[in-house]
Amino acid sequence: MDKRKGTLFFKNKPSIFKTFSIVGPKEKQSKLGKYYDMALDDDKFDESTYEKAECKMLSTAVSKVIKKSNLKKDEIDLIISGDLLNQIISANFMARDFDVPFLGVYSACSTITESLILGASFINSNNFNNVVCAAGSHYATAERQYRYPLELGAIRPPQSQWTATGAGAYLLKPFIKGYPIITSATIGKVVDFGVLDANNMGAAMAPAAASTLKNHFLATNTTPKDYDLILTGDLGALGSRLVKHLMDKSGYDIFNHVDSGELIYNLDEEDFQGGSGAGCGTVVMASYIYPKLLNGEFKRVLFSATGALLSTVSSQQGESIPGISHAVCLECNL
C-alpha cells in the first residue's frame, strides 16, 4: 500500500493571504463572537427567505475577502465553493455575482477543506494568482431541508448539533512571506460505519475523521505532537470523544485536538453537542485559528473538516450516513 495515497505536498507554498467571516446573531452572541469580521443581528439579512440570506452571506464573504486583499473582482482567477443546500444553490447563485471562473464542490461540512485543497493545487501549479475558497451554511435552511421546518417546533434530541449560520472566504495566493501556507493535504475517503440516525452526525463523521488523520500522519511521517493544534470540524462533543477513542485505538494520542463544533457556541441546552454545518469549521478557522497562525502563536495546525453525507432521499430509503473528511496542514514560519 502506498502510504502517501491521497496526500498532496505543495512545494510552492500557497499562502492564505486574507480570510473573511460573517455569522448570524446566535454565533455573534457566543464565545467566539468577537473574532468574526461581520455579524448579523437579523439572520434573514434583509432578504425575503433564509435561502436568499444564506446566499447573500456567502456572496458577502467572497466580496469582502477580495476587498480586504486590495483586489478587484477581475483580478480573481477562480472561485471554489459549495454549501449544504440541494444543487449547492447558495454557491452557484453567489458565483453569478462574480464574472469569475467557478468550480462547485460538495463534500457536506468538509466542503471548505476540499475547496482549500483544490485552491492550493491550482496556486501550486503556477497557473493561478488569486483563488477564493468559500463555504457556508444557515441554521434555518439546513433544518428545513434535512429535518423539520422551524415552524413545526420539533424537539431536538440530545445527540443533535446546531447548524451554524455563517460563511467564510479565504483568499489564496502564491507564497508570501509571513502568511500562513498550506504545506500538505490529505483527500478523504468515504467511510461508512452504518450510522442511521440523522441527528447523530458526530458518530457518522468520526470514523471518517479518524481515517483521514491516520492517513495524513502516515503520509507525512508526523504524529500529533508535531502540531500545535488538530482542529476537526464539526464533530461536536460526542463525535470528538469518538474520534479521540478511534485514534487512541490506532495508537495516536490526539491530546491537542479540538473540534470547531465544540468551540463555536456557549454551553447551551438547545445546542446539545455543539455546532455543525459547512459554515462552522469555515468561520472558526477563518477568524479564530487563522489569526493565531498569523501572529506566531501557532506554527502548525492540521485542519480536518468533516462531512456527513446525509440526504433525505437516501435516509428515507433506509441508507446509512457515510462520512468524509479532508485535511489541510497550515504552517506559518514568520
Place this chain on the structure above:
Amino acid sequence: MDKRKGTLFFKNKPSIFKTFSIVGPKEKQSKLGKYYDMALDDDKFDESTYEKAECKMLSTAVSKVIKKSNLKKDEIDLIISGDLLNQIISANFMARDFDVPFLGVYSACSTITESLILGASFINSNNFNNVVCAAGSHYATAERQYRYPLELGAIRPPQSQWTATGAGAYLLKPFIKGYPIITSATIGKVVDFGVLDANNMGAAMAPAAASTLKNHFLATNTTPKDYDLILTGDLGALGSRLVKHLMDKSGYDIFNHVDSGELIYNLDEEDFQGGSGAGCGTVVMASYIYPKLLNGEFKRVLFSATGALLSTVSSQQGESIPGISHAVCLECNL
C-alpha cells in the same frame, strides 16, 4: 483583461487511457445504442428504487473502467465524481464501494468536464498515476426530483429534454503514446440570462456554453476550424440553435458543432429537444467520440459539457436558472 483567465494548459499531457459507459434500455435502443460498453434491459438494475439503480450504474462504470485498465482498486489514487441528485448521493454512495480518496463535485450536467479538468490537473502535477472521473444520471430520479413523479403522468412540454439514464467513467493516466490526451481546459463562469422555465434548460445553458467556447478560443488562440468537432452537452436541439446564434454574433462560425443531447436519441416525439442529464454528454463522449480520437478519425475535439443550475427551492422562490459550462480539449496524435 487576462484572456487566459480560467484556462489551463496541461504540459504533461494527461491521457485518457480507458472509458466505460453503461446506459438504460431507451439509450440502448437509440441510434448510439451499439457503442456503449453495457446496456440495461431493466432501468431499475435489480434494485428496489431508481436512486439505488443510479448509484449502482455509477459504481459499475467506475469498477469496470478500473478492470478494463487492468488495474486493481487499490492502485487508484483518486475518484472525482458528481451527479444530479440532492447531496450528490449517487456519487457519494458509489465512493463508499471503493477505499479510495474521493472528491465530490457539482456542476449539474457539466459535472463530467469539471471532473476531467480536476483529474487532468492532478495527473499533470505528477502527484497521481491513476485517476477516475465519473458522472451519471437517471431519467426517473431526475424527473421525480426536479419535476414530477413519473406516476403522475405529467405532460411534457415541447421545449423539454429527456434526462439520459447513463453513467460513464474515464481513467486518466500520465502521458501514454497513442491515447487521447487532455491538452487544455477552460473553467466556466456562472452565466444567467434570466430563463425561468425549468423545462427549457437548453435556453438556460446556451449562454454559458457560448461564454466558455469564446473564452477557450481566445485563451488558446484557436478558432472553430482548429477542431474536428466541437461537442456540447446537453443543450438539445433548441439550445444548439441558440449557441450557434450566440457564437455567430460573437464572430465565430461553429460549423462543426454537435450536441450530445441531439445525438443520443432517435427522433421521437416524447424526447422533443433530445437528451440531457449529467450522464448524457458523459456516455456520448466516452463511447461514441472517444473511439474516434483513439482510431485517428478525429485529431482534436473540444468538449464543453453544459449545466443548468436548476433547483426546486430556488425556482419556487422565483429565481431564474443560471448555467455553467466547463470545456476540455482532447487531442490524439498517434
